[in-house]
Amino acid sequence: MSFQTPRSIEDVLGAIHRREYLMPAIQREFVWGTDQIVRLVDSLMRGYPVGSFLLWEVKPETARSYTFYEFLTDYHERDNPYADRATVPAGTGTTAVLDGQQRLTSLNIALYGSFAEKKKYAWWNSAGAFPVKRLYLNLVDDPADEELGLKYDLRFLQDTEAAPRDGEPDKWFRVGAVLGLANSGPAIMKELARRRIADDGEAFQRLYDLYDAVRVLKPINYFLVTDQDADKVLEIFVRVNSGGTPLSYSDLLLSMATNQWKELDAREEVRSLVADLNSNAGRQFSFSKDVVLKTALTIAGVDVRFTVSNFTQANMEKVESAWPDVKGALLRAAALLQQFGYNEHNLTANSVIVPLAHYLHLRGAQDSYLDSSSDARDRLAVQGWVTRSLIKRGIWGSGLDTTLTRIREALIARAGDGFPVAEVESAMAAVGKPLSFDDVEVDELLNLKYAGQRTFSVLSVLYPGLDLSKQFHEDHIFPKSRFTKKRLLNSGIPAEVVDDFIGSVNLLPNLQLLAGSANIEKQDSLPGSWIESAFPTDAHRKNYVHDNDLDDLPLELSEFLSFFEARKERMRSRLVKALGTPLATAADEA
Template identity: 20%
Template sequence: MQTNFESFPILTLHEKLDAGQFALPKLQRAFVWNGAKAAKMLDSVYEGMPIGSLTLWDTRKKNRGLLRISTKVLPPYKNHHRRVLFVLDGQQRLSVLHGVRAGGSVQSGRRGELDFGRMVFRVTEEAGPRFQYRNPVEREWISLQDILASNWIERLGGLPRRSFKRAEDCRDRLLAYEVPCVRVETDDIDDARELFIRINSTGTPLGAADRAFARASEFDLRELADQAAEKMPDTFKRIRDEVVLQTLALLEGFEDLGGDAMDKVVATLNERIRAQGPSAIKQFTKTWDLQQKAMHRALDLLRIQFHVLDDGLLPSQYMVATLTVFFFRHARQPQPEQLAQISRWFWSTALGSRYSGSGYRGNILQDSDYFKRLAANGREVFRVTDLIDPTEIRRASYGKRSAIADAFFCLLIAQKPKLLTNATLMQMEYFASNANRRHKHHIFPRNLLTKAGVGPSSLNSILNLCFIPAEENSKFGARPPHRYLLDYCEKRYFPDVMARHLIPHNDEAGIWKKKARAAYYQFLREREERVCEAFEKVAGCRLFRRV
């Protein structure tokens, strides 16, 4: 292995990109930067500050089979070159340097998109950031695609003289900036894989899945994971690669979690494929396909049976992994007896935060083994061993996501809540979406509680929340519930609506009391009891300790 240190002006990098000298290897990750991060890097270039180096694997053309196909980020490698320059580190930076000149949009991560036409430079004198990710504004925010274009003088001809000079200065600074490059010459693929893992310190850190992808020398695990991600339901696109690989580890019977499990899976599969050849690849492909089908069945059940409408309501993504084990062994809908046990598992795991904290490892592995038994024997009982303190519900905060809070919102959705104004069923796919947080509102208004001296921990309790359309909530304003509910309490449908929102509403309930502080604390106790009863009803078993 030979290492060379050099640097290139960005203008030269553009020329090399146009010539198709660079390539992304299959072990490289997808583009994940957002506009704000790209703008910050460009500002560093403008100011002459370090942005980190590029690490290039210089190898013979015979290794071009490692090319990552259809990256849609960098120009494609051209086959007439005798050698390939694989980008091992600095892909994100190089992609931005190319994109701001070439324009166009690229996928960023699983759900995002970065439109390079919106990377702009401010040509006016105002104080503030010079680079932003936003729509261009004539004579103020100019697209870098125009500034870096070959016909830039023509494109910027309408600017005032001083603004034109600022744009010209920006162009000169960007194109002249020297990017340090580390070029490593080796034809040993294993050396390149290990180098990729070791050097990734200046960019986006490598996760356990990325390390596993890089070490999968006998099969393209990253490509398989990307294909699986593309086929995920739109509402579950944020399921992490680590969850998919952890599922594979559970199916392979490894008694490990996280990076250790993924490394063992990859090492085992590499060795198996080397020893058995195409037959091992065929068997793995079959297992992988069955795993993806099982995972889709698991997601369907979570959505339909437990009202996890999107990945923003998942108490733990690893619940998808363990439930997938069941559907891998039981490739059809669960029988009623099995569904009853899955219900016990779901609610007790979510409320008990069993997949976090010190006990998460043992719980995940035990649940994986349990689901294998349940798939084989539909009467296998899931035992709830640790009852939950009911006050944990009250202490769960709206402002901080937790498994308990996610379970609480799933429970509310399960009640099929109705609008207070006319008793129409709420369309929960819309109102409960992670993108529509504005439809979760306080039953006792925050301003009212703050003035009454209620502390932050009680003020932000999830028990003070319910699903209310923003338009309906605006009618209530900052009035206490005993006042804004007067408009509806005589309606015939009122008891049913309140019951569906799990809000105690008898004549002596806290919501009718006039002293805000005392009323609120009474309400919390009452709703805590009501919510705990509802949780145990849907779970079909006891979940909480009796106080």
């Protein structure tokens, strides 16, 4: 390993675009965010060191045995989050980046590309959820927030956001445009004049600092590894990647599998399966590659932990051999969770799909299992266990590998007889993950709020007769829009109980699951009036009232609190019976 002559950013990025530098498959995916990219560019413009880099000179005879990837230029969180696989021509070698790919990818995006991440609260598949932004430098103003510790105002903006308003100077300079300046003197002055900020000395300095950092200075210091022993290179790689954004074991496992699988490309297979799980067939989930890999280890029958000692050739052969079964089981498990009414917003623990997929694999379930009448009872047993495990706090948190291992053992022992609820729950209880609920926990559930993480799961347990494969919404029985202080007082509600009304409207006893179309029709109607108009016969009305526990539903808003307390007590009894509390167990035994 030898130290090489420093290079400029322009020079190194040029080599990347000439495909002289590639990434080995053992590299993780790009994980930096916009804040990290901005800080890196700010540091370079200030002349600060940005750390050394480690490259690997790969000879032709070595290159043909490994997989390499190109660098990302236009990152899109949904549509283009991964680098493309590179082709190394036969008989040629390459230079692989062992340490520094996050920084080099960030610089490539900053100067040549764009960054598109999901807007907060936007739906994954909605139009405009991923605005495309490029890095811009403010030539006129200092950073608005001094606490960030930045000298330059660098921001990822949409091109329309960076465009000047009528009569204002064109202050936002796209960082990548610095590569098109002919020099650092007259060309900068001409650029500033075109932007109507030619008399601003600070603007000249900012643009000069950017030019100097990218095209003149040589901050890229790197070491070159020439050893062709892959095991030694892997050891170096693991050691140098212990800082920064940590290299997860799932990243390493996926990278190792990419090199060790003989017939399939592990990285492409996992990427494709994650995409299918999350978005195909109308699904909206957010399963990660970690969950997919954990499921693969579970079904392959190897240690489920993400530890280096687990990344053996023998284990990877088992995972590759089991991969077709893993794919089928996971896709059916996702479809089953969708039938249970879950999506990315109310599935509070993605890890629940691991034992669910394993069970479907063990019983050899095919697509027919999802809607077969002969399997209906088994699906209900699975749904009950899944839902209660999501309601109970802490089940899928700490000690996950131990929990998954014990569940796997219980499923292997009894899966042929249908989903073994008792055996699985006994195994979970043995490692401190019981699915029983005490009185305090039941009271906590009764105080869950509208759109809370566990609210959907609790409502689905309370009212199991609903076909949740259809679109259901959490709905206020008494509409929230009527529970403002002004509207309540205008409706004759005494002032001394107005706060009680407002404090109760979003709690579980005033919530139900209602079909999407019915929820739209209901809007802010009082429940009694809506039921009269929505259901044509007494029989239909009685069924709806019974199914949703709406006995003694008042017609008037003034009786809301009495209804709320009565329904709360009925819900408590239902939960005690449905969740397997100690009180329910004692009553059953009596």
